[in-house]
Every structure is written in structure tokens, then in C-alpha cells.
Amino acid sequence: MSLPATQGAPNGALMELHGLSKRFVKTLDLAGKLASKLGSSIREETVYALDGVNMTVAKGEVVGLVGESGCGKSTLGRIVAGILEPTEGQMYYEGRHVATLEPAEAKAVALKVQMIFQDPFASLNPRMRVRDIVGEAPLVHGLVSSDEFEGYVDDVLGRCGLDASYKRRYPHQFSGGQRQRIGIARALAVRPDFIVCDEAVAALDVSIQAQILNLFIKLREELGLTYLFISHDLGVVEHISDRVYIMYLGRIVETAPTEDLFAAPNHPYTKALLREVPRLETRHSKFLPIEGEIPSPLEPPRGCHFHPRCPHATARCREEVPVLREIAPGRESACHLNDEA
Amino acid sequence: MGSNAPTLRVEDLKTHFFTKAGVVKAVDNVSFSVDRAQILGLVGESGSGKTVTGFSILGLVDAPGRVVGGRIEFNGEDIANADEGRMQTLRGNRIAMIFQDPMMTLNPVLRVETQMMETVLAHQKVDRKTARQRARDALGQVGIPSPDERLAAYPHQFSGGMRQRVAIAIALLNDPDLIIADEPTTALDVTIQAQILFEAQKLCRERGTAMIWITHDLAVIAGLADKVCVMYAGRIVEAGAIDEVLDHPVHPYTRGLIGSVPSRNRRGVPLYQIPGMTPALLNLPPGCAFRERCPQADGACMAEPGLSVPFDGRAVRCFHPHLEAGA
Amino acid sequence: MSVFVIRRLMQSIAVVAVMSFIVFFGIHIVGDPVDMLINPEADQADIEAAMHALGLDRPAHEQYWYFLVNAFKGDLGRSFIFGEPALQLIVQRMPATLELAFAALFLSVLIGIPLGVYSGLHPDTLASKTIMSGSILGFSLPTFWVGLMMIMVFAVILGWLPSTGRGETVPLFGIPVSFLTLDGLSHLLMPAVNLALFKMSLVTRLARAGTREVVHQDYIKFARAKGLSPRRVVLVHVLKNIMIPVVTVIGLEFGGLIAFSVVTESVFAWPGMGKLIIESIQNLDRPVIVAYLMITVLMFVTINLVVDVLYSVLDPRVRLQDIRA
Amino acid sequence: MTALAEQGVPPGAPSDAVGTDQADTPLRRFLADFFESRVATGALVVLLGIVFIAVFAPWISPTDPYDLATVDIMDNRLPPGSESYTGMIYWLGTDGAGRDLLSAIFYGLRTSLSVGVMSGLIAMVLGSSIGLTAAYFGGRTDTLIMRVVDVQLSFPAILVALILLALLGKGVDKIIIALVAVQWAYYARTVRASALVERRKEYVEAATCLALSHRRILFRHVLPNCLPPLIVVVTVQTAHAISLEATLSFLGIGLPVTEPSLGLLIANGFDYMLSLKYWISIFPGIALLITIVTINLVGDQLRDVLNPRLQR
Amino acid sequence: KELKVGLGNEPSAIDPHYHNLGPNSAVASSIFDALINQDEKQRLMPGLATSWKPLDDTTWEFKLRKGVKYHDGSDFNADDVLASFERVPNVPNSPSSFATFTKGKTFTKVDDYTIHVKTAAPHPLTPNDLSQIWIVSDKVAATASTADFNSGKAAIGTGPFKFVEWVPNDRLILERNNAYWGDKPEWTKVSIQPIKSGPARVAALLAGDVDFIDAVPTTDIPRLKGDGDLSLSQGPSNRVIYLHLDHDRDDSPFVKAKDGGSIKNPLKDLRVRKAISKAINRDAIVERVMEGVAVPAGQLLPEGFFGVSPNLNPEPYDPKGAQALLAEAGVPDGFKLTIHGPNDRYINDAKIAEAIAQMLTRIGIETSVETLPKAVYFKRASRGGPDGSPEFSFVLVGWGAGTGEASSPLKALTHTYDKSKGLGTTNRGRYSNAALDTIIEQALATVDDDKRKGLLQKATEMAIGDLAVIPLHYQVNTWAARKGIKYTARTDERTAYAGVHSGM
């Protein structure tokens, strides 16, 4: 499978994000406000989960999103899937500004974007039968009539590699891999175009992971789906994506077609990240880790978020936020070093 | 100890869980050995018995589980049948263990200091000051900045990576001969994982500690271990030097496993997939546990294959090993 | 800390306001204390005179207002019956109730925690099953019934313990207490056990549930893997963790202990606040009821405060300012 | 299986050890777990017996103890096994008013249980709607409701009930009101707590993503998952309510004398205790004890079975 | 010698002028004296006054006892008496004042040991009234507050016992007044412990924690009687338990037709009242409910009290006759009725109400029972209805004659309700009979004892004849003690420690 990476042409884009930010604010209650008036050190806490993210996903493309834990991947995924509202920024679906859509249209768009979750246990309602988990939404939204219902559910389940005879069962009667298939069937049942996979294989064993990854690839071919594939496993992302976004502390630091990125990473963070991925091929390696850990999103560092861990950091990196700019066709990176070169 | 004797030798270890529903043979005839300064990788999918193997060595298998057979020789001493008092003096002292989830391994209500010092005081007749000094040094060794201040902190004030380092530091406190690391990096980010692997490797080499590194990630083992044992359904199906096993796997399961790891050489191509899923260990039918999923399975597989030694230093448990020409 | 204190203050003010309001007007609707107080021979003029003297002839809202104004000055009114400041009446009886409640608390912790930890560590032994059945009984038996049976058995039939009353008291820091003398202690024993029974079961079950949960935690296994002695594992690692829920619940239930002493005190004729409140309710002695409620609220607030502080001490993960309830 | 495997479609074989097919609904699993404990099963059987007695008391009681025309003061305080002058045998004796104790206990059970169950149910419906509302709307509404709950919970039930009953007067309805007033908050808190947990679970996000309505998510997805803790609270609170009613009756506020609950029977009988007419107090006491103990035992097992943390 | 006592009721204060309440007077009677003391049958006995007599219809002369000393050693004289009477109406916060007894009287000192009392109208009960008022010294009366009495500072009387300590709810300690002018009590120390719950009180006696208890629950009496280590003292009280019926309203709220519809109040019909009285088996109540510890009542005070009629007997049980009377009155099938009663006021009050309901139901008057705590009951029974009228139709109540003679119940219960005159104050049935009113008022103003006795007897016969109230029984009070301790039961229910004797 080697679809060429789509350039961020606005026309061809299925999903476009502009300057998307998300802040989680922990507000103070009355007592807290009083206390802070009285001079207590208590303040509102703001988590800067996403900070001005731009992203373009073309139709039929698989876009990988990689980053360390807590950097905001899931938040981005949730916003794209319509579960969370962004604090700032716009989201365009097929060129239409999602926030301004009429309710009916908004609903249609919402159904077109579906999500598959990490935890195969928590993401299925334990008190519903598989049949209802998968069939509820299509029935409620009138995508199928009640006579077609059973057949439709069987069909979707079959497509995801599940035997239709299990549809009267409850989630606890399935293994992790099977549950993940149910989750996929649930998403597919409303005939989406765009699927956000948030760590969809992270909780699975290698052999099962391979099965699910294969299923994703198969479905994409059969249904022409578009994926936003969120993972911290670079190997998996490399395997499945056409293009990759690297995220660090709420910001995109680099994006490039997969092969280019893995062949020649540009951003120091990407470089470090790639260097550290253990590979089957490397034996008796000398691990040379980057120092430090991802800082708290409560108080992100000024300037370039990566500067405290970056071996090349300069005074400028400490003050000025680097913007994501094109460094080669189809490649963008947010690093001041690129200016100097 | 004789320099040729391995630090740990496990022979035909059997650990079973006697549950109401039946007997779970979580570890069944497992044998391996680790030498000084050697890192043994123990890989296998979830539920294959890796953790239970580790706990069996430490004598920490809880009811309804029990070590029902086999020998565990530690520095020449059989500890499979040692009494609790003896085990207590070995645990945390000569044999240390690191657990998978760094968020859960430290007691949330005790200071790091307490948790470290008690480990020293449990095994050595030193005063509290010395114990504290040791704790401080150990924290420094695993690369925790300003260890003096961090000693007084509580675990929740550390990030996951830091906590895992504390756990490693605790394991190092009494300078053990063997460290059993049970998936210590699975819950961590790659960047942090690299840091931990770096520390582990350094310590093992510098101190000559033997180490068993349990993981389900072949790639981690690839970079770290000297030897590897692949477990499947409570049994070791293939063992050998790391390069040998990874480059020339002979057991169908090992081959499948390696094939299903995404690799840059096969981008976008469907991965090899082992059909079906790991069998439940409860009342496992006799015969090769892998035969249901094995493309080579035939009537012979209804019997249980022994751990054969097809060629030097390697072992495989299969009636139809994939023996390449020249091997 | 300051947020926490402010939050607590606001809450308690709200509780006091609501409670005093309800009680004030509720009692007003129910009846006239005058009928309780007045001699039956008295005529209408006497009744009216008495009502006037007690201020009961004024409209309820006006009475409430006076009450509020006085309450701000620290005067909660005088008992209709005893003619003494309600506050003083309560404060006089408080040591007895507190002594009883603390004794009960002490017993329930002293007995409940070891039992609970034991049965949590060995859930399948006969002893542990016996403990659990016992705790169900302790949970189920109505306090008053147990009290009666205890008097029957230990005082009347066996004659080992005095049946009622408080016995000899000696002052400790100016507060009369009975646990320092043999006589006092023998009087204290039965009521304390009676009152403790329910809480003891509760503590046992909490400790058991806590232990069962904690022993399966990785950090316990890790502690064992460090080669610690089982003693240390249980006494330090397990115990400190289960103390978190136990302390919280005990703290919150301490209020209940004081409240439930109403029952125990009436069974054992223990001269505490519980008896006072029951009688005040029966006699519609409004100032005492309201004052009692305000004092209990104050006590609860204090207890909760202590519990929360303890909580944050026991569990370093908790920040005081995040505690809301 | 191998055939399927070859097609590259892995067989959707049932997971670990689940051999039985469709039979394994949550309900059946729950029942199987529940009946694992012999004590709890026994308790449930006894409890069902008690409920049967309570429900059918008018048909199975030898006499109607609430009908004053048939209760004769001349028959009072008769020891167990006595014969009335109409030739009827009082197996458990009679109480201070001349009621046949066996019948009185049957009817008393009826009253006690219905007080417990009614107050439990009403409080549950009320409390859980409030709790669900709080969890759903969040923000100010939530804060306000939960503060009210805190206030309610910070005040001991017995005091609130005492004062309320002093205000309301006597009667089954009054006592139910009082019990509901002291109990609703437990339900509200429980439901809110579990609703908040459930609401954060991924299956709710999935439902949101499927553009299902909030109402549907709340009632079809969240609420059913909040039920297990609720059921436990119901049993515990019902047992509490029965015990509390008995205590209130003992303290002299609660039910009318002519229609005694178990608590009132005990309290009345207590007057006769020292004169060694033990049966008047002991038998209702035992009935009360068995009732509360069995409810608690059943509740205990429910807690174990329904507690996800203890679930294997 | 120490006497340990368990008491059912506790005083609300030691101040003898603070609260006109049984337990208070009981305690006060041990510490203080009145001018006239009442003996165990409430007969007037010389107290601080050695003699008294009416000088004319409105003037009484009291001669005071000489040589009496207060507990603090000071002397008693007429100034103290005047000061005490002066203090009575002026006790702050008094919930129920003794001023009832001093009202309309003016006191003058003739000399140090003689006083004159003038009443506004002829008032034969003046000595009875003054027997209720305890005398304190003039310095105490002038300055002491209720709290001073409670703390003991001012609790200085002339009585047989000295106050030592009072811890409310816990204990009251008295010690012997060795300088007492009368018979000195046997006990050097009396410690009194309040034990409200009846069974607990009995248990305390059985367990030997106390030597002596009052208000023994009727249910325990047979058991205690059979106990060789204990002795009982019993005697009828001045308290009658009676039923009051709605004589006033045509549509009485708690009287309904059998079908639940309204009905013209049948209780106004004497035949119906008679039927009710006949339907009640007083002997059964006494036997079965009161354990034999009560006396069936045919009038308002038991035999032996002043003004009691020798012609009245308890109505015999006659259900047949009752039904006949109902038929005669035009309600052969009976009707529906609710009986209201307290449940924490009189001995076995709720059980009595229940028994009566059984009996009435059996003659066709379907009766339901509602018992209430006294806190709620009395207000509603007296003035819970519209415009302060009595709320209920059929109530169970009791009346204790504090004066120890028949005018007390007659004027309060059977005289027409008259707020301004202060008569019929407790007439909760609003019974009204002009002829009866006249006789009562006449009796109240007749100072001549013989004449008054006749009037009271006549009034009683009239009231009972018309069933203004239906008497049930007189309470019998029981005290129990360790064997060897004897007490003479008092009709006024008081426990007077001077009256407790050890046989040894």
C-alpha cells in the first residue's frame, strides 16, 4: 500500500484544523474565590492540552499522530470526533466549518466521524448485548429500518471478522481482540468516512495487534476510509500511516510523509524519539536516552516547549515559539534551527 | 560460588493454580539458567506465565497457586523448597524484583525514604543513618536529580518514569546477585523506556548482576538481552542466544510472533498474523498448546513435545521445528 | 488551607441556618411548650402570662429574629423548663456524652481494626467467617434491644455490672470523667459496649474490605519482594493504607455516635446530652433543641475538620483544598 | 477452526473459559455468583419466607391483631401455648393488649417490612433522580445539590427522624416520610458518584460520538451501570430503615399502638421483661433480628457479587 | 445511713417557687417547709404554722412556729413568710408560676409569729393554697435567683434535709438536717438518681444499685411482689383517669357514621354516654392492664377525700344494657369514634385507650385509637381546634387533685368553660350545666367545711349523674424498696424521704 501523501490542499482535505486549542480550566468554587481574594495562593489551574494545532487530513489518507503520554493526542482525537469542543480554533469537515452547521447537518457530520478507543474493556457498555452496541445508533438515526436491522448487524459484524452468532452475547464474553472488533463494528455501523483510532491497538498482544492492524488496512481498502491513527508506538504508526504528525506538549512539532520522516527526521525531538525506538533489528544496543521528561502541561516552558530537553537549544528557543513551517515539499517542522541553517 | 555455576538455574519448574474451576498450569516444566552479568529475556504474550515464573523464583506465589515441582537453584542452593525465613533473607537482598506498573509498586502513603530504608534495614545490621545514606546513593545511581530532597517525597510526587527508577534503586540497595524485572518499561513512554533500559544495562554490566527481563516486546529484548526464552501457555517453546532466536526462529510460534511485529521493511503490507488467540490455561488439553493455531500441526502434536536440543545452546519444544538448511 | 477553612465555615453556617429555621418553625407548628409546663390547675390567664413571660405570644418570625440577634451575641436562649441558659444545660451534660462516645469509639477501633485486618488477611478461615457473621449481627441488632438484653443479663441476672447511671466521677482538667475510677469504669462499660457495637462492626468490615483490597495491591507484593517481615508488611504497609478509609468513616460516624447515644443514654440512664435532647423534644423545649442542634453542628464541623486534616496526613496524595464535602 | 484461520479471518471463539453460549447474560452470571455462597442463599430463602409471611399475613395469621373487636384484653399476657376462652391456641402467647403474638408478629413484619421497603424505594427513586441530575448537569446544580446532600448526611439520621416525627406526628405514612427524608441523600450520593465514574468511561464517549441523545445516554447507558451500587445501598438502607423504625418506636414516636410494628411490639413487650413475661418482647425481637440479619446477609453477598473490584 | 433512690422524674429546678410541677414539689418538700404541710393523704398538718383559722369569710389567721432554724442557722419568722409570698409571682422565666396560689390574697404581719391573710372573696381553700408554697428566708427571697438555688447557694430551707449537690440528670444529694423541728429523718444522706425508663429503674433496684424507687411500672409489680428481698408500698393517688366527651359540637370531628359520613354528635345524648360507661369493663382494665394496681372509679376522687360522695359507685360492666341504651338513643348499630390519648403521661395510658377501644368496638361503636406524646397531645386536646376549641371528640385524660379535695376536679373539668373567671379551664368536653355551675361556685365561696362538703358531694353526684366525664379508675402509686425499707404511699405521688423508714 503506497498511496502518495496528499499535500495539504484545502480543496482535497476531508478534515482541516486551524489553530485548534484546548484548555482545561479547573475553576475555583465560591470558597476558593474568597480565599484567593484574601490573598491565598490558590489559583485557577489551567491545563494547556492543545495549543494552536493545525492539521489537514485528505480523503483516504491515514494520518499518524505520535507523541509522548499526556501531550494531547487523545484530546485532539476527541475534538476531531466531536466529543470535546475546542477552546479556540476552527474545524472544517469537507470544507464546511463544523461549529456553524445546522443541527441536522452537524449530526450527519458527527456520524461521519467515528472513534475507536484504546481500552477494549471500558469502551463497550457492559450491560448491552453486542447486537445493541453495534445496532443501536443506526436504528436510532434511521440508517436502517427495524426489519433490516438483524441482517445489517450481521453484515457489519462479519466485516469485522466476528461471527454473527455471537451477537446476543455481552462484552465480557469476548477476549480483548474481539472486543476491539466490536468497537470497530460499532463505528462502522453508522457508515463513517473518517475514523479516529486512539491507541486502538495499544492494549493488545502482539499477535492480536497484528490481526487488528490488518483489519484496519483491509477496511480502508474496502470502504475507502480515512484514519487519524493516534499512537505512541512509532513502529505501528510507521507501518500503517501515510503521513505522520509529531506532537510535543500540545503542539505539532513536525509533519512529513512517513518515509521521509523516518528516513530523515528534522526536529530534534523527532530525532531523539526515533533513535529511542527499540527495533528487532538492533541488538546489544547502547541506549542513549534524551534527558528529562515531558514537562507538566500546567506550566509549559516558555518559547519552544522542547528547549529544556533539547541538546541544541539556544537563547532564542527559550523565548520565542517556533512556528510550523515548510522545510521541504510536504514537510513541515517547528524548530528555530531550521532558520539558522 | 563456583564461577562456572550459573547464578540461577531453573529446572522443570511447575507452578499451578488450583482454582474452583480447575487447575491452571500457569508455569509448566520451565527450565532456564542465567549467569552472572547476563541478561535473560523472557518473552511471551499476556497470560503466558512470565510473571508467575518470576514470583515462583521469589517464592511469592499466592494461594490458590503453588509451586508443585521442579528445582530452583540459586547460587547452587535449591530454593524451591526453602522455608519462608530463608526466602525472606534472600528476597530484596540477593534476589530483587521490579514490577510492571510503576504507579502501583510504591506504597502511596509512605515516604520514598521509608520504603528504601526498610529494605536496607530488613537485611543489614546498619543504623538508620547508614541506611539513609545507601538509599540516597542508590537514587543517585539511577539518575534521579537531587536525591537528598527527593528522599523525603511521597511517590505521587514523582512521575511514572521516576517511580520506576526508584523501584530500580530499591532493587539495587542490597547489591543483589539477581534482578527479576517484570515488564518494567511497558507502561512507560519510549523516551523514558530508553532511559530505564540504559540504566539497567549499565548496572548489569558494571556490577555483574544477573538479570531476567520479562517483556512481551521482542524489540526491547532484541536490544537488551543476551539470551531469550519464548514462553507460550506456561511453557518455554524456544530458547537460545538472542541473535539465533530472532534471526532464525525455529518454533512456529516464535516465527509468527516475529512476523507480526510491524517492521519498516514491510510497511503497509498486511502483517503475518497468528490465527486465533492465546488459549486459556485452565484445563489445557494435553498435547502441544499451540497446535490449534499452528499451520504445521498434525496428529503428532496431540502428544506433548519435549524441550529438545536440536543444536548447540538452543532448545525448542516442537515436533516440526523450522530447521533451515545450514542450521 | 484557607480555602478549606472558608469552605467549612460557609457550609456550617448554611447548616446551622437551615436547621435552626426548620426546627424553630417546626416546633412552632407542633405545639406549645406551655401545655407541658403549666400546672393543669392554672387558668387561661396563667397560661397567657406564662406565654408572655417566655416570649411565646409573639409571632414566630419575630421570635426567630430575636433568636438570631441573640445567637449572634452568643446567647442561645434559656430553657423553657429549666430556666437556665440552654447552652449551659448542654455543656453541663456534654462531658458525659463525649466520654461515652469516645469510649465507644475507642472500643470499636481497638477491637474492630484487628478483627477486620485479621479476617481480611485470612478471609477463608473459620475465625474470619465467625468475625464476619458477628459483624453482621452487630450491624443488625437494634441498639436499644441489645442494651436491654445487656442490662437483663449482666446487671439483673448475673449482677456483675451496675445497670444504670454514671457512677463516680473525678475531675480531669476540670472535666468530670468516670473512667478513672473503678466504679465509674464499671458503669461506663455496658453503655460503651452497647454504643460501640454498631461502629465496631462497621470498623471491622471497613478494615476487612480495606485489607482485602490492599493486600492484592502491587505495592504489598513489592514490599514482600523486598524481603520485609510479614509483621512489617501488615503493620506498616497494610495498616497505614486501610487507616485512610477507616479514619474517614469513623470520623464521620463519630457524629452518629453522639446522636445514637440518645438511645443508649435513655436505656442506661446515662446523664448526657442525648437524654436531654429526647426530653427536650418531648417537652418542646425549643431553646434547648435549637442550641443542641447548633452545638452538634459545631461539633460535626470540628470533627470533619479534624478528619480531613488527618486524612491529608494519612494520605499524602490528598490536598486539603480539594476536599469539598 | 483451522479452516477459518486459513482465510485470514480469525475465529471469533469465545474468550477464556466461557464455554456456555448465549446463556451467560449478566443476570445469570450474577445469579450464579450470588448462589455460590451457601449462607447468602440460605438467607435469601429465609428472607423470601419472611416476605411471603409479610405479604400474606392477612391470610395466614390465625387472627387479625389489628381488629379491635377480636382482640380481648382479658386474654392479655398469656404465655405461649395458652388457650383462649374461645378455644384457640396462642402458640407464642399474647401481648399486653391481648393480641395473639404470632399474628401480631406476622402483621408486625408486614408493617416493618413495608415501612422499610417503601421508604427504601421512595428514597431510592427520589435520591437517584436527584443524584443523576446532579451528575448530569454538573456545575452549579451539582454543587448546590451535593451541598444539600452533605448537610443531610452530616446530620445523624436518628436526630433528623426524631425531630421530624415530633413535627409530623404518628402513622405509617409519617414514618415513611421521615425515613425517606433521612435516606434519600445516601442514594443521591451513591448514584452521583457512580454516574460520574460511568460518565467518564469510554463507552459514553462512544455513545456521544454516535450522536445519541443525552437523554438516551443518561438513561440507557449510564443509569443501568449505576445500578449495582444502588442495589447494595437499597438493601443496606432497607435494613437500616427497619431498625431505625424499631428504635423510633422504642423511643415512643413512630407508629400507632393499635397497629404495632415489630419495633413497637418489642418496646411494648419490654415493659414485661422484668416480670419474666419474656415472650412478649423476645419473639418479636427474634423476628426483627432474623429479618435484618437476612437482609444484611443478602446485601453483603450482593455487595461482593456486584463489586467490580472483587469480581474475578 | 445512706438511702439511694431511683426516681422516674427529675425536678426542673431546686428553686421551690420556679415551676409548679410534681417532681419539683416533691424535692422541695424535703428541703423546705410550707406553712401547712400535707400528710400522705394530703390532709393539712401543721408545718411552719402551728395553727390557722378563719377570722371571718375573707380573713385568715396563721400562728407561726417558734424556734425554727434554717439550715444555715438563721431564725424563721413572719418576715420570711411574707418575703416568700412576695417572691412567688416574681420569679423570672418561671414556666408555671405558683402565683395561682397567692393570687387575690394579701398578707400582713401581725407580729413576728402571726400573720393575716385577706382574700378578695370568700375562699375556703386558702389553707390548701398556702400548703403549696414553700417558705424561704427573707434574705434569700429578696436576692436569690433560680440558679442560686440550683447551685445550692440559696437552697436553704427549714426542711428535714439539707441540700448538698445537684447535678441535673445525674444525681441529687441531700443530707439530714439534725436541727429539724419535727421528727428527724432516719437517713443521714439521701442520694437520688433519675432513671426515667421504668424497666431500667426496676433493674437498678434488682441489681442493688438503688435501695428505693418510685413509680414502679405496673407490669413489674407481680414479679416484685414475689421477690422476697423486696418490699412494696402502694396506695391510691389523688389522680383519676377519665374520659372526656364532646358535649358541645353537633358535628364532632372524630365522630362519624358507620359508613364514614357525618352524623349528629351522639355523645351529646346522655343515653349514649351511659352506654359507653356501661360498655367499659373497669375491672378488666384494672386487672389486665393495670395489673390490679388501680381502683375502679365511680367519681372524681377516691374514697376518703374531702367532698367525695358516699353514694357513687363505679358503673358495673353491662354490655347488654349498653347496647339497649344505644338502640334507645337511636344508634342501635353504633357509630365510628376515635379515642385520643397521651402515651407518655399516665400509667399505661396508651394501653388503657386501646382496651377501651376494644370494649367500645364490641358494642358496636367502632373505635380507633390515636395516642400522641404529651408534648403534642395536650395542646391539641385543649385548644387544637378552630378558635382554640378542643380538637378531639373523645379523650382519655387524668386529673390529680392538688388541693386534695373535690372542688379541684369539679371546677376545672365540669364547670362551664369560662376564661374570665378561670373556671372550667380544663373542660375539654365543653360540658355546660348552669345548675352545676351554681353549686360549684357556691361551694368555692363557702368557708364552712361541713356546708362545703355537702355542696361538693351534691355537685359531684350531679356531674357524674349527667356523665360530664366518665371516670375510669384511680391510679395507685407503687414504690418498691429493698426489704426492710418501708414507705407510706402518698396520694400526691410525692416521694418524701423523711417518710422512708428502715425496719431496722
Ligand SMILES: Nc1ncnc2c1ncn2[C@@H]1O[C@H](COP(=O)(O)OP(=O)(O)OP(=O)(O)O)[C@@H](O)[C@H]1O
Ligand atoms: N478532562 C480533562 N480535564 C483536565 N485535564 C485534562 C482533561 N483531559 C485531558 N487533560 C489533560 O490534558 C493533557 C493531554 O491529555 P491527553 O489525554 O490528550 O494526552 P494523550 O497524549 O492522549 O496521553 P496518553 O498517551 O497518556 O493517552 C494531559 O495533561 C491531561 O492531563
Ligand SMILES: Nc1ncnc2c1ncn2[C@@H]1O[C@H](COP(=O)(O)OP(=O)(O)OP(=O)(O)O)[C@@H](O)[C@H]1O
Ligand atoms: N491467582 C490466580 N488464580 C488463577 N490463575 C492465575 C492466578 N494468577 C495467575 N493466573 C494464571 O496464570 C497464567 C499466567 O499468568 P502471568 O501473570 O504469569 O502471565 P504473564 O505472562 O505475566 O502475562 P502479562 O503479560 O499479562 O503480565 C494466566 O493465565 C493467569 O490466568
Ligand SMILES: [Mg+2]
Ligand atoms: Mg490518550
Ligand SMILES: [Mg+2]
Ligand atoms: Mg505479567
